[in-house]
Amino acid sequence: MLRRLLFTALVFGAACLQTSAQEKKPEVKKEEKKQAAPALAPTKANVPYGTHERQVLDFYQAKSDSPTPVVFYIHGGGWQGGDKKGFGAKPFLDAGISVVAINYRYVKQAVELKVEPPVKAPLEDAARALQFVRSKAAEWNIDKKRIGATGGSAGGCSSLWLAFHEEMAQPDSADPIARESTRLYCAAVNGAQTSLDPKELKEWMPNYSYGAHAFGMPSLAVVMENREKIMKWINEYSPYALVSKNDPPIGLYFNKQDTPPVVGTNQKDPTHSAILGVKLAEKLKAEGVEVVLVHQDMPNTKLPSSAAFLIEYLKK
Numbered sequence: 001m002l003r004r005l006l007f008t009a010l011v012f013g014a015a016c017l018q019t020s021a022q023e024k025k026p027e028v029k030k031e032e033k034k035q036a037a038p039a040l041a042p043t044k045a046n047v048p049y050g051t052h053e054r055q056v057l058d059f060y061q062a063k064s065d066s067p068t069p070v071v072f073y074i075h076g077g078g079w080q081g082g083d084k085k086g087f088g089a090k091p092f093l094d095a096g097i098s099v100v101a102i103n104y105r106y107v108k109q110a111v112e113l114k115v116e117p118p119v120k121a122p123l124e125d126a127a128r129a130l131q132f133v134r135s136k137a138a139e140w141n142i143d144k145k146r147i148g149a150t151g152g153s154a155g156g157c158s159s160l161w162l163a164f165h166e167e168m169a170q171p172d173s174a175d176p177i178a179r180e181s182t183r184l185y186c187a188a189v190n191g192a193q194t195s196l197d198p199k200e201l202k203e204w205m206p207n208y209s210y211g212a213h214a215f216g217m218p219s220l221a222v223v224m225e226n227r228e229k230i231m232k233w234i235n236e237y238s239p240y241a242l243v244s245k246n247d248p249p250i251g252l253y254f255n256k257q258d259t260p261p262v263v264g265t266n267q268k269d270p271t272h273s274a275i276l277g278v279k280l281a282e283k284l285k286a287e288g289v290e291v292v293l294v295h296q297d298m299p300n301t302k303l304p305s306s307a308a309f310l311i312e313y314l315k316k
């Protein structure tokens with residue numbers, strides 16, 4: 001009888017210990033688990049700068065007693081996708097630079113609205129958003145003169161378009177926002193398309209095939225066939241065509257590829273090849289425009305990233 005009681009006590013005790021361990025285990029894991037850093041919330045979110053649902057922006061305000069410079073972020077996504085969320089605003093805020101991140105109408109929405117060419121919608125949305133931001137200078141404590149644009153891929157192309165385009169302000173407009181300037185203080189972009197001209201692009205990289213949707217066409221071959229008919233569009237919306245001696249300092253950043261950026265050769269990723277930067281930098285230098293070009297064969301220890309470029313130039 002005594003032996004049976006001892007056996008029962010041992011079994012019950014072991015079960016209690018096991019249950020207790022199981023109950024405590026999640027608490028230990030919970031205590032040890034690292035909490036993910038919360039996303040940086042904008043000071044003002046989804047501020048409308050137009051009437052379309054995509055014409056909204058986020059504003060991140062840097063702490064400062066005096067007006068701050070602004071980084072103006074245009075997201076990538078081929079003008080067909082993407083969103084303003086997720087931009088790394090913290091390095092700029094830490095440097096005393098406020099940040100604006102915009103959404104804009106996609107090419108497909110431009111087609112639905114019968115905008116011609118479709119790329120006009122995202123590009124002119126960027127210009128309008130920039131004017132809107134300038135109209136908020138006093139309220140948001142920003143320096144409307146020191147605004148630098150940035151973005152990757154199509155967002156970079158939009159940034160360059162703004163940087164090179166002549167002034168689009170309408171000083172006599174009844175709309176006070178339209179009277180604001182569209183010129184930039186500087187721009188620094190990543191993997192940007194620098195031209196929308198199929199002839200140029202094919203000469204630079206024979207296997208280039210991107211960008212027909214900007215003109216509402218099914219392929220770059222079709223754009224090439226209609227090139228003479230749409231030269232007005234190319235000259236208005238291709239950044240390379242707009243370069244002049246009056247342009248602001250430009251930073252061009254491109255990631256490493258398996259194929260070296262040699263003009264006239266096929267590229268692993270022609271849409272984001274450093275050749276796009278090489279050719280644009282040549283033209284900018286010929287016009288006397290200050291330019292920093294960074295790619296796998298041309299590093300820059302002082303300004304290794306677009307963020308470093310923007311902080312350096314906006315704080316001058």
